[in-house]
Amino acid sequence: MSNEWPLWEVFIRGQHGMAHRHVGSLHAPDAEMAINNARDVYTRRNEGVSIWVVMAGDITASAPSEKGPLFEPANSKVYRHPTFFDIPDDVGRM
Amino acid sequence: MYAQEVKSTGKGVKSLDEMEPLERAFQEKVNADIKIEPKDRMPDGYRKTLIRQISQHAHSEIVGQLPEGNWITRAPTLERKAILIAKVQDEAGHGLYLYCAAETLGISRDQMTEQLLSGKAKYSSIFNYPTLTWADIGAIGWLVDGAAIMNQVPLQRCSFGPYSRAMIRVCKEESFHQRQGYDIMMKLCDGTQAQKEMAQDALDRWWWPSLMMFGPSDAQSVHSAQSMAWKIKQDTNDELRQKFVDQTVPQAKYLSLTVPDPDLKWNEEKGGHDFGEVDWAEFFEVVAGNGPCNADRMAARRKAWSDGAWFRDGLMAHAQKKQTRNVAAE
Numbered sequence: 001m002s003n004e005w006p007l008w009e010v011f012i013r014g015q016h017g018m019a020h021r022h023v024g025s026l027h028a029p030d031a032e033m034a035i036n037n038a039r040d041v042y043t044r045r046n047e048g049v050s051i052w053v054v055m056a057g058d059i060t061a062s063a064p065s066e067k068g069p070l071f072e073p074a075n076s077k078v079y080r081h082p083t084f085f086d087i088p089d090d091v092g093r094m
Numbered sequence: 095m096y097a098q099e100v101k102s103t104g105k106g107v108k109s110l111d112e113m114e115p116l117e118r119a120f121q122e123k124v125n126a127d128i129k130i131e132p133k134d135r136m137p138d139g140y141r142k143t144l145i146r147q148i149s150q151h152a153h154s155e156i157v158g159q160l161p162e163g164n165w166i167t168r169a170p171t172l173e174r175k176a177i178l179i180a181k182v183q184d185e186a187g188h189g190l191y192l193y194c195a196a197e198t199l200g201i202s203r204d205q206m207t208e209q210l211l212s213g214k215a216k217y218s219s220i221f222n223y224p225t226l227t228w229a230d231i232g233a234i235g236w237l238v239d240g241a242a243i244m245n246q247v248p249l250q251r252c253s254f255g256p257y258s259r260a261m262i263r264v265c266k267e268e269s270f271h272q273r274q275g276y277d278i279m280m281k282l283c284d285g286t287q288a289q290k291e292m293a294q295d296a297l298d299r300w301w302w303p304s305l306m307m308f309g310p311s312d313a314q315s316v317h318s319a320q321s322m323a324w325k326i327k328q329d330t331n332d333e334l335r336q337k338f339v340d341q342t343v344p345q346a347k348y349l350s351l352t353v354p355d356p357d358l359k360w361n362e363e364k365g366g367h368d369f370g371e372v373d374w375a376e377f378f379e380v381v382a383g384n385g386p387c388n389a390d391r392m393a394a395r396r397k398a399w400s401d402g403a404w405f406r407d408g409l410m411a412h413a414q415k416k417q418t419r420n421v422a423a424e
Contacts, residue, residue: 003410004204007197024260025194027203029406030413041187044180045267064134 007056012048129255132198152192153217195256222385229296235275237304253325
C-alpha cells in the first residue's frame with residue numbers, strides 16, 4: 001500500500017463575494033483531480049462558486065510557539081479600532 | 095457510538111496537582127475551552143485516543159454506505175433512488191472529512207485503510223446488520239442517523255479543532271438523512287397493511303441495535319472519564335441513550351408503531367422513559383466480528399480496495415508523467 005495520492009488543501013469562495021475560505025483537505029493524484037474531488041466532497045449543496053486547491057506540502061504555516069512574538073504586539077495598539085475614539089453625538093454620523 | 099471500542103490506558107483521571115507542568119498546561123487549555131490544533135503540544139494518550147476515535151468514526155461512515163447501497167437499485171421510485179444516492183454520497187463525504195481530521199494527527203490514509211482491512215480498526219456495530227426490506231432504509235435514516243446526530247451534535251464542541259470542524263460540517267448535512275428516513279416510514283405507515291407490517295418489522299429489528307450504537311453502559315466504559323476530562327466526549331453513553339429514547343418514542347407513536355420493548359414506560363419522576371436492558375452479549379459478539387454481516391462488509395471493503403488499485407496507481411502514474419513532461423518543457 002504505497003504510492004498514496006498527495007494531500008491537497010481546499011479553499012472555496014461562497015456565493016456572496018466573500019474571499020476563498022479553507023474548508024478542508026483531500027487526496028488526489030494531481031491538481032485537476034483535486035478540483036474534481038473537491039467539487040464532490042465540499043460543494044454538494046451549492047456551497048461555492050470557485051475552488052482553489054493547493055498541495056498541503058506547499059503551505060508554510062506559522063508555528064504555535066511563535067504565537068506570542070507574532071500576535072502579541074497588536075494587543076497594545078487598541079487605537080487601531082475605531083471605538084478607541086470618543087466622538088460627541090453632536091458631530092453626527094461618522 | 096461510531097467509535098464504540100476506544101480503549102484507554104485504564105488509568106484514572108489525574109488531578110491538575112498530580113500532573114507534570116506540560117500536561118497541566120495542556121489540561122488548563124482544554125478547561126479554558128481553547129481548541130487544540132494539530133501542531134500544538136498534546137499528551138500521547140490524547141493523540142492516540144483521538145486517532146482511534148476519529149478513524150473508527152470515519153470507517154463507520156465508509157462501511158455505513160454498504161447496507162444502504164444495497165437498496166439503491168431497488169428503490170421504489172426514481173425520486174427515492176436519487177435521494178438515496180445523495181444520502182449515500184454524503185456518507186462517503188463524511189468519511190473523507192473525518193479521515194482528513196485524523197491525518198492531521200500524524201497517521202496516513204493508507205495506514206488507516208490498512209487497519210480497517212486487517213480488522214485491527216473497528217467500525218460501528220450497527221452496520222453489521224442486514225437491510226432486508228425497503229423499510230430498513232427508512233428505519234436506518236430515522237433511527238441510525240437519529241442516534242448518530244444525538245452523538246455528533248456534542249462532538250461539534252470537541253476540544254480538537256479539526257474533529258470539531260468536521261463534525262460541524264457533518265451535522266449540517268445529517269438532518270436531511272434522518273428526515274428522509276422518517277419520510278419513508280410515514281409513507282409506509284400510511285399505506286397498505288402489508289406496508290405497515292413491513293415498517294413495524296424494520297423497527298423491531300433496528301431498535302435494539304440502534305440503542306447499542308451509544309456503546310456500553312457508563313459503568314463498564316473505562317475510557318469515558320478521561321475522554322470527558324479531555325473534552326473529546328461531552329456526554330456519557332447512558333445520557334445520550336436516554337435522550338435518544340425520549341426523543342424517538344413519540345416519533346414511533348406518531349407512526350402508530352410499537353417500540354419492541356415491554357419494559358418501556360414513561361417515568362414521571364425522572365421526566366424520561368424507563369426502558370429495558372440492551373443485550374450486551376449480542377453487542378460484544380458483533381463488535382468482535384461475529385454479527386450477521388461482519389464478513390460481508392469486510393469482504394466488500396477489501397474487494398473495493400484491491401479492485402481499485404490499478405485505477406489509483408494509473409492516475410498517479412499519469413500525474414507523474416505529466417509533471418515530468420512539464421518540467422522538461424520548461
